[in-house]
Amino acid sequence: KQEVTQIPAALSVPEGENLVLNCSFTDSAIYNLQWFRQDPGKGLTSLLLIQSSQREQTSGRLNASLDKSSGRSTLYIAASQPGDSATYLCAVRGGLGSARQLTFGSGTQLTVLP
């Protein structure tokens, strides 16, 4: 059974700092990995999707890496801003079965202080 762990559970940083969020998963047979952002009480916004054959993806100030063999992914946020404050969720999509559902971590709650 796939398990996804995100460390740390919460993080508080001053504005302008670069930061890294970590995600680990137990089964390396994944189809892809997605990073999401969730604002309080809201749905999920997809930030980056990395296919299993890829090593990293970039979008603006965000960069996500994937090391499938070691079961790890990182989300790097450059020059953090107060508007980046949210919960960041990592999810892996299973490699077996047609549904290939997403298995989520519990998230990292990020607070960027002005």
Place this chain on the structure above:
Amino acid sequence: ETGVTQSPTHLIKTRGQQVTLRCSSQSGHNTVSWYQQALGQGPQFIFQYYREEENGRGNFPPRFSGLQFPNYSSELNVNALELDDSALYLCASSLLSPTYNEQFFGPGTRLTVL
């Protein structure tokens, strides 16, 4: 192109009642997945529908059931509500394809069971 929409936004029910939640998938998507997110946790996969048939199910009892319609919209039905069913219910749509399968989430329905 419209995104994923869900209704209602909030719902309050009492234990033992039945509830129906609705989801309209993003234009061009043929697959709908439902997730349950308890407070402070990552979403948990309930089931997925593809071409009006269930295409995978998570560890949820049979009182959680669903439908997908020819226009790819979907319903989640929960019978005999329990207090632990209180959660944010998220719907995600995607295109079931070997090469492109990013999931896009709706804003969610907040269900409170009293």
